[in-house]
Amino acid sequence: MEFEKIADIFKALADPTRLKILSLLRTRDCCVCELVPIFKISQPAISKHVSRLKTAELVRETRKGQWVFYSINEKRLEEIGYALSHLPDLTEELRKLEQQGLTVTCE
């Protein structure tokens, strides 16, 4: 995965409200109207947060009548840990730097 894409997923996780939503969804699927009274923010704010999580594929949505239930995508969460330990390798960049004589050695 590219640095940009990995950063986008981390951006989706870089907010306490969204992390809390993910934790709640781990206990059970929830709809927006259940999440609203748990947080001290408006319904549109919650709606935008879950939408951000959906774009990052961290949650999925299922409409049930007038409600939209959100569920956690555990596979995606596992992918993140993997991405962190397998960031694109940049050894080549450092080799180029060395060829240009831009490396610093001090001993």
Place this chain on the structure above:
Amino acid sequence: MEFEKIADIFKALADPTRLKILSLLRTRDCCVCELVPIFKISQPAISKHVSRLKTAELVRETRKGQWVFYSINEKRLEEIGYALSHLPDLTEELRKLEQQGLTVTCE
């Protein structure tokens, strides 16, 4: 770890430049002046990025003469994967919601 604190660590990771710096540091320790020619941004910009990584304890710094070398803190990176799979449990919040009759059941 609190949601706020976890979010702060993810914020530090939520930028492609910082992720790239971490990847470079995985190959070997680098000083700021080595990082600058690799990226298309100014020295102060790089300096601020490594500073952000340092605040999040994702890197450590060691001064060697006029250079400051940065090294990756792999332990901290491992902590992140752990934090993600062990987010604070909110079952209690959902129980309260149920007591207030605010849960939605549709079947």
Place this chain on the structure above:
DNA sequence: AAACCATATAACCATATTGTTATTTGTATA
């Protein structure tokens, strides 16, 4: 069809983020 409820979107505002250039601080060296 009309009213109702849940959710999404629009328009907007305050603050945070990420870059810039100019300057300061710390260390080494002529």
Place this chain on the structure above:
DNA sequence: TATACAAATAACAATATGGTTATATGGTTT
């Protein structure tokens, strides 16, 4: 001591983020 280089900090600008209220959309119910 004066000069030079590395890195950090200050002041600032453009854009992104996260909240608000008002409104639109989708589906249910009377």
